Amino acid sequence: MxxxxxxxxxxxxxxxxxxxxxxxxxxxxxxxxxxxxxxxxxxxxxxxxxxxQDFRNKAKMVVGGSVGSPTLGILDSEKNGVDLRQCGVLQPGLRDALPTIADFIALARIEPYDVTARRGELKYVLLTEALSGEIMIRFVLRSREAISRIHKHLPKLQHALPQARVISANLQPEHKAIIEGEQEIMLTPTSTLTMRTGDIDLQLGAKSFFQxxxxxxxxxxxxxxxxxxxxxxxxxxxxxxxxxxxxxxxxxxxxxxxxxxxxxxxxxxxxxxxxxxxxxxxxxxxxxxxxxxxxxxxxxxxxxxxxxxxxxxxxxxxxxxxxxxxxxxxxxxxxxxxxxxxxxxxxxxxxxxxxxxxxxxxxxxxxxxxxxxxxx
Missing domain, CATH: 3.40.50.150 (Vaccinia Virus protein VP39)
Known part of the structure; x- marks a missing residue:
């Protein structure tokens, strides 16, 4: 590859x-x-x-850039955002969802978190895709500041990504390497993603580990x-x-x-x-x-x-x-x-x-x- x-x-x-x-x-x-x-x-x-390639059912994307032009990927050595939304090891459904999610970040005016300045709100976007094509989207935020705007514009995201079955916001207020915080705010009525594995349907919650x-x-x-x-x-x-x-x-x-x-x-x-x-x-x-x-x-x-x-x-x-x-x-x-x-x-x-x-x-x-x- x-x-x-x-x-x-x-x-x-x-x-x-x-x-x-x-x-x-x-x-x-x-x-x-x-x-x-x-x-x-x-x-x-x-x-x-x-x-x-196309095998990863998860994407852990660091959010960088600006409100109007967010990057989804990693940070470079200077802590600047590097956009990797065409990453080839991700399942195609995840890659296809990333541009729409970037547009939603701009629409809802969710400021990417600046690691150096320690300001901003959106730290990560975490995605999981099931074999069915359904997706779980989690926004990892520093605080609740953007929650009302996410709620306001959520119908547009759901219309653009009807396969997004589970959407949530995770609050991680601390400035440290641990990605997730303790509090998870569910934004959709459905809180679990069904992951078919062999002849068993595994129900994945927002914080559930899966291979x-x-x-x-x-x-x-x-x-x-x-x-x-x-x-x-x-x-x-x-x-x-x-x-x-x-x-x-x-x-x-x-x-x-x-x-x-x-x-x-x-x-x-x-x-x-x-x-x-x-x-x-x-x-x-x-x-x-x-x-x-x-x-x-x-x-x-x-x-x-x-x-x-x-x-x-x-x-x-x-x-x-x-x-x-x-x-x-x-x-x-x-x-x-x-x-x-x-x-x-x-x-x-x-x-x-x-x-x-x-x-x-x-x-x-x-x-x-x-x-x-x-x-x-």
């Missing part, structure tokens, strides 16, 4: 841009195998590849479902469950599934998805994953645990709990193979028997790794 922004030196976010795609995947596979070379019995399945690459996420969940079916556990815990992707795909009438996630909003989304799917043998709990397992009773320990932690991994406490628990099987999905290897060292009673690299993030050095771990 070639990118005019990368070639011009204005955006280097995709660090592997211009590298032949087959080489990207082979390098990721080689790096992951090297990190897990201590496990010679680990059988590697063929990597899951992606399309090279960046829908097609690869489907294969991630399908792989977990296949491994779970082979083990045929009676009980499953999905730790760091987010909106319930793994839990919902592993649930059926023959096993009990419990999803644990610290975000109450994500848990609400997971519960709505379970209800829509008619699943009655699944329960979701808003709790810290490590605290939840440490407080659990030995008699309640499941047969299989799925973990899908953030980049820092599951950490020492949870690894040690898994090591001493009665759990016989773990499916570990990781976005950081380095911390995955560290966690495995703390669980010597588990052997990784199968592994797979899934290229969730083409054009970058990042990837997803999934392992099937069995107790020795």
């Amino acid at each position: 070639q990118c005019s922004y990368f070639d011009a030196g204005v955006c280097r976010s995709c660090s592997l841009m211009g590298t032949e795609y087959t080489s990207q995947v082979l390098d990721k596979q080689s790096q992951c195998r090297a990190l897990l070379a201590a496990y010679p019995g680990l059988h590697w399945l063929d990597p899951v590849t992606s399309v090279e 960046t690459n829908t097609a690869v996420a489907e294969q991630l969940y399908a792989q977990a479902r296949q491994w779970s079916a082979e083990v045929n556990p009676r009980t499953v815990w999905d730790l760091y469950c987010g909106v319930g992707g793994f839990a919902l795909h592993l649930a059926d009438g023959q096993r009990t599934v419990k999803g644990i996630e610290v975000s109450p909003e994500a848990i609400e989304s997971a519960r709505a998805s379970a209800q829509d799917a008619g699943l009655t043998n699944i329960r979701f709990v808003a709790a810290d994953a490590t605290r939840f397992v440490l407080d659990s009773k030995p008699a309640d320990e499941p047969d299989l645990i799925v973990v899908n932690p953030p980049r820092r991994g599951v950490g020492q406490e949870l690894s040690q709990w898994l090591e001493t628990s009665s759990v016989t099987t773990v499916i570990y999905s990781s976005c950081n193979a380095t911390t995955l290897a560290t966690d495995l060292e703390a669980m010597p009673s588990f052997s990784p028997v199968r592994g797979r690299v899934l290229d969730m993030f083409p054009q970058t050095r990042h990837y997803e790794t999934m392992l099937l771990l069995e107790r020795r």
Whole structure:
């Protein structure tokens, strides 16, 4: 894939841009195998590849420029806005929506936030697109100053973008690198976006996490479902469950599934998805994953645990709990193979028997790794 922004030196976010795609995947596979070379019995399945472009279902666009001519993209080294609305890794529906959103910013007179001067209102526009073509739009604002004007002109945005099913404003008053604030103001009657993944409809709230690459996420969940079916556990815990992707795909009438996630909003989304799917043998709990397992009773320990932690991994406490628990099987999905290897060292009673690299993030050095771990 070639990118005019990368070639011009204005955006280097995709660090592997211009590298032949087959080489990207082979390098990721080689790096992951090297990190897990201590496990010679680990059988590697063929990597899951992606399309090279048009794959990102999310756009996190920094807003710069002026009220009348906003930029949507990134900031350069001088904190000036760089417009990237034709970014080739975004799904076409997101690219198509960006000019209309820029026009709306000008119409509603929402002043872009000036990082250097610490003034202005609009910091980011966050977009998510479902396979259906429906879109979630979130305006990240410094304050409520522009809310009334957004309300006033919202019908014009909805007329121009009828696929915009969910629109909200997030308030982030602090001047810091954290993108989102605590308060979300819904601007549409509908507050969730339906993300079809395999045969499951996941309901995404405004702050809900979902994988960046829908097609690869489907294969991630399908792989977990296949491994779970082979083990045929009676009980499953999905730790760091987010909106319930793994839990919902592993649930059926023959096993009990419990999803644990610290975000109450994500848990609400997971519960709505379970209800829509008619699943009655699944329960979701808003709790810290490590605290939840440490407080659990030995008699309640499941047969299989799925973990899908953030980049820092599951950490020492949870690894040690898994090591001493009665759990016989773990499916570990990781976005950081380095911390995955560290966690495995703390669980010597588990052997990784199968592994797979899934290229969730083409054009970058990042990837997803999934392992099937069995107790020795």
